[in-house]
Amino acid sequence: MSLVDECLVRYEKEKALLKKLWGSAHKEIEANKKKFHFKIINVENETSVLKKYYNKKNERLERDPNASNDDYHIAALFYFAFTEETNGNYAFRACEGSNINLGDIVEITHCTALQSVCDALNIVLEKVKENKILNQLINKIHNERKLSIDGLATYFKLLRGNH
Amino acid sequence: MTPNVFTALWKNIAEKEIKRTIANQHKIKVKLRENEQVFRANTHVRYQSERCNYRKTIGMDDSDKLGKNEVAASFYIAFVKENNMTCYSNDKKIRDFDSVILRDLDSAINHETAFNIARGILESFILSGNEKIDDGYRKYIEKNGMGFSKGIKKEDVLKLLIKAQNEKKLSIYMLISIFLWLESDTRHCYEATLRG
Numbered sequence: 001m002s003l004v005d006e007c008l009v010r011y012e013k014e015k016a017l018l019k020k021l022w023g024s025a026h027k028e029i030e031a032n033k034k035k036f037h038f039k040i041i042n043v044e045n046e047t048s049v050l051k052k053y054y055n056k057k058n059e060r061l062e063r064d065p066n067a068s069n070d071d072y073h074i075a076a077l078f079y080f081a082f083t084e085e086t087n088g089n090y091a092f093r094a095c096e097g098s099n100i101n102l103g104d105i106v107e108i109t110h111c112t113a114l115q116s117v118c119d120a121l122n123i124v125l126e127k128v129k130e131n132k133i134l135n136q137l138i139n140k141i142h143n144e145r146k147l148s149i150d151g152l153a154t155y156f157k158l159l160r161g162n163h
Numbered sequence: 164m165t166p167n168v169f170t171a172l173w174k175n176i177a178e179k180e181i182k183r184t185i186a187n188q189h190k191i192k193v194k195l196r197e198n199e200q201v202f203r204a205n206t207h208v209r210y211q212s213e214r215c216n217y218r219k220t221i222g223m224d225d226s227d228k229l230g231k232n233e234v235a236a237s238f239y240i241a242f243v244k245e246n247n248m249t250c251y252s253n254d255k256k257i258r259d260f261d262s263v264i265l266r267d268l269d270s271a272i273n274h275e276t277a278f279n280i281a282r283g284i285l286e287s288f289i290l291s292g293n294e295k296i297d298d299g300y301r302k303y304i305e306k307n308g309m310g311f312s313k314g315i316k317k318e319d320v321l322k323l324l325i326k327a328q329n330e331k332k333l334s335i336y337m338l339i340s341i342f343l344w345l346e347s348d349t350r351h352c353y354e355a356t357l358r359g
Contacts, residue, residue: 001318002271002275002318003271003274003275003318003321003322004191004268004271004272004275006271006318007264007267007268007271008190008191008268010267011261011264054261054263057261057263058261058262058263061263061266065326065329065330066326066329066330
């Protein structure tokens with residue numbers, strides 16, 4: 001296989017994984033809306049998430065042309081793109097008059113992203129473990145801002161290996 | 164190398180390889196950033212500059228000619244320096260979002276083409292140069308071309324060269340070593356066929 005074909009295969013693989021990630025996210029978005037009795041609506045759609053994903057990926061590769069781009073890194077970039085706050089908005093927004101606060105919205109957003117990654121990478125999590133992981137992720141990414149793309153990718157790799 | 168010799172080399176080896184690369188792409192299209200004549204002239208200027216720098220750094224006399232590996236290496240560097248072959252796509256998603264895949268493909272296409280041309284230059288030196296080679300080896304190269312021995316993939320070598328270029332560490336010495344290695348591997352493969 002030529003190097004060009006290799007590049008194209010890598011690209012097709014990435015596209016397929018992103019499709020899987022978004023497919024799962026979309027399913028979760030709809031499930032969450034039902035779960036919260038339609039008191040939340042989704043702000044992000046496939047195009048906006050993919051745009052953020054590619055911006056992040058391009059920025060990262062500008063900084064480091066040799067940065068890894070395996071399935072775990074693709075999933076980590078997707079996670080960051082999905083959970084990123086844009087102008088005070090997250091992937092979801094509470095409908096007017098609902099009692100759902102910003103903390104809940106952040107948690108629902110991370111929960112959706114984590115579930116999408118787990119589905120796409122075939123990671124099976126027990127509920128208790130999932131809650132613990134979610135808290136860690138939210139704290140590290142949202143509150144402490146300490147988790148990098150490489151860090152998150154390693155975390156997914158460990159999760160997949162451990163289950 | 165005079166412009167005439169360079170033009171002949173370009174016409175006989177590079178032009179065919181470039182056309183083959185452009186014709187081969189289906190999902191992603193390839194074009195030249197400059198028209199072919201300008202690209203050829205600029206590659207010649209870059210080749211001369213590489214050649215001069217190399218001669219200076221190793222203290223070569225002006226009357227001494229470069230060896231075939233040195234010519235191929237200088238050509239390779241001159242060819243990939245500006246990534247003149249570039250990919251484009253009609254797919255809106257690739258065009259709008261994913262500039263990285265196009266950049267990766269640009270590097271892959273330029274390096275792969277440069278390698279094939281440089282290898283063609285080496286083969287032409289071997290087949291029509293002054294070197295004494297046995298008839299069997301000549302026929303072997305005519306039929307099979309030059310190649311690495313089993314277990315070494317050209318693509319892996321190219322990936323390392325692309326990484327070196329990304330880190331601004333691609334050097335003529337690195338390429339000369341690779342072409343020496345390619346030559347020696349080809350000879351080993353030929354001898355292996357003789358042994359059966």
